[in-house]
Each structure stands twice: as structure tokens, then as C-alpha cells.
Amino acid sequence: MARKSIVQGVIRGVVWVLFALALLFASLLFLFRYVNPPTSAFIVSYSLAHPRQEVQQQWVSFSEISPWMPLAVVASEDQRFPDHWGIDFAAIRKALAEYHAGEGLRGASTITQQTAKNLFLWNGRSFVRKTLEAGLALAVDGVWPKRRILEVYLNIAEFGPGIYGVEAASRIYFGIPARQLSAAQAARLAAVLPNPEVLSVTEPSAYVRDRVFWIRGQMNQLSGLQYLKDL
Structure with a gap:
């Protein structure tokens, strides 16, 4: 007993x-x-791992970000962002079908999932973390408007070692505030998001240049700035 x-x-x-x-x-x-969140799990993790390197971040509201920037990240990472509920089940099914057909397993994380992960969780590929990420993404999409999700994402995303948020990235890489970003500059920033520790905005590899070209094409195919105007 x-x-x-x-x-x-x-x-x-x-x-x-x-x-x-x-x-x-x-x-x-x-x-x-x-x-506005005062920090994020990823920023805290970076600060602990690099105590002598200052984190560069400056929060700006959605209205202070060039409209080309949210379009660039949606075109690059999550084209069904306006329509899904935080998780893109269609993209997951497609990724699994491609994997079973013999192709490599690609990621199917939405911007909402990446926001939840960056804000609350840790990096990695464990089943536990992915499960938490999915649950948090559904909750975020249920509580926050789409515009707020993009605003938080663009302010906490890492664009280079110790460089977080689109405002810091715009000033460091282009010498301008985020509200002045052109379509081409927004595409260059979006192109490094898959791996900002390796991919460079200022010294783009052939892979980054190809991604920028592809992102610009996708931005046009999505009808340009009209695509997100109703958020």
C-alpha cells in the first residue's frame, strides 16, 4: 500500500x-x-552560449516593417500562412509522400510553428520538442491574429549570429530601417532564415543567390503585396 x-x-x-x-x-x-515579448528562448540560449557577444535586436511594430518583408518570408517558408490554423497539414502530407517516394525528408514547419519554437522552446529534432511545437502553434494561431504572428516572428527571427529581428538586420546589413526595405532586400533577408548561422546576407553563396531569385519569383506569383493585404 x-x-x-x-x-x-x-x-x-x-x-x-x-x-x-x-x-x-x-x-x-x-x-x-x-x-511585446522581452526576449525569446532562442535569444536567451544564444546569450548563454556566447556571453561575450552582444545580442543585437530592436523591436518594431508591424506598421514599421516594409510590406515586402512579411511577403518575402511567407513566399519563402509558408505560402499557405493566411489559410492554415498554425500547422499546414497539406504540406506535411506532401512532405511524407515525397519521403516515401524516395526523396529526402524536408521540413514542413509553418511560420507559426517557428514563432512558437523560437519564443518558447529549444532547437533540435526530438519528437518531444516537435510535439510541443505543434501544440503551441495551434494555440498561438487560436489566440493571436495572423498579423501579430508575423510581427512577433519578424522581431525574434535570427538573421545572423547574434542578430535578431528585422530591424537590427536591416540596419546592420543595409544601413536602413526595416520600413525602407525593398523587395530585393527583403528576399535576401528571407533567404538566410533556414540557417542564419551559416548562410550570409552580405556574402551570399550560390545557394543563397538562387534562393533570393526563387523567392522573388514566388513573391510575384503570390500577386505581390496584395497577397497579405487583408491580414
Whole structure:
């Protein structure tokens, strides 16, 4: 009986911890719909790993970001962003079908998933992290408007080692505020997002140049600035 009581106590303790974490995340989600996050899990992780390197970030509102920038990241990473509920199940099915057909397994993360991951979680490919990411993405999409998701994403995304957010990236790489970014400059920034630790805005490799060309084409195919005008 004593052993059974101990097991039941442990289970209750775990349940309460999970409930407390769920309540914490829910509270933060509602708070961050209106209040800008002071930092992110990825920024904290980078600061701890590089204590002598200053993180460069400057928060700007969505209205202070060139409309070409959200279009560039949507064209590059998540073209069904206006329509899905945080997870693009069609893209996941397509990725799995390509994998079973013998092609490499590609990622199918949405901008919402990347926002949730960057803000709350850690980097990696574990099943636990991906499950948490998916759950948080659904919650984020249910609580935040699409415009807010893009605003937070563009302010916490990493564009280079220690460079977070589109405002810092615009000033460092082009010497201009984010509101002045051209379509070509926005595409260059979006092109490095898959791996900003390796891909460079200022010294683009052939791969980055090809991505910029492809992103510009996708921006045009999505009807340009009209695509996100209703967000």
C-alpha cells in the first residue's frame, strides 16, 4: 500500500506540474498577444552560449516593417500562412509522400510553428520538442491574429549570429530601417532564415543567390503585396 501511495503521489505531482506549465504558457500567450515579448528562448540560449557577444535586436511594430518583408518570408517558408490554423497539414502530407517516394525528408514547419519554437522552446529534432511545437502553434494561431504572428516572428527571427529581428538586420546589413526595405532586400533577408548561422546576407553563396531569385519569383506569383493585404 505504501508503494502504491508513493506512485499515486508521483503521478499527481507530475499532473500538477504539467497543469502549471500549461497554465503558464496559456497566460503568456494571452499576454504576448498585446505585450511585446522581452526576449525569446532562442535569444536567451544564444546569450548563454556566447556571453561575450552582444545580442543585437530592436523591436518594431508591424506598421514599421516594409510590406515586402512579411511577403518575402511567407513566399519563402509558408505560402499557405493566411489559410492554415498554425500547422499546414497539406504540406506535411506532401512532405511524407515525397519521403516515401524516395526523396529526402524536408521540413514542413509553418511560420507559426517557428514563432512558437523560437519564443518558447529549444532547437533540435526530438519528437518531444516537435510535439510541443505543434501544440503551441495551434494555440498561438487560436489566440493571436495572423498579423501579430508575423510581427512577433519578424522581431525574434535570427538573421545572423547574434542578430535578431528585422530591424537590427536591416540596419546592420543595409544601413536602413526595416520600413525602407525593398523587395530585393527583403528576399535576401528571407533567404538566410533556414540557417542564419551559416548562410550570409552580405556574402551570399550560390545557394543563397538562387534562393533570393526563387523567392522573388514566388513573391510575384503570390500577386505581390496584395497577397497579405487583408491580414
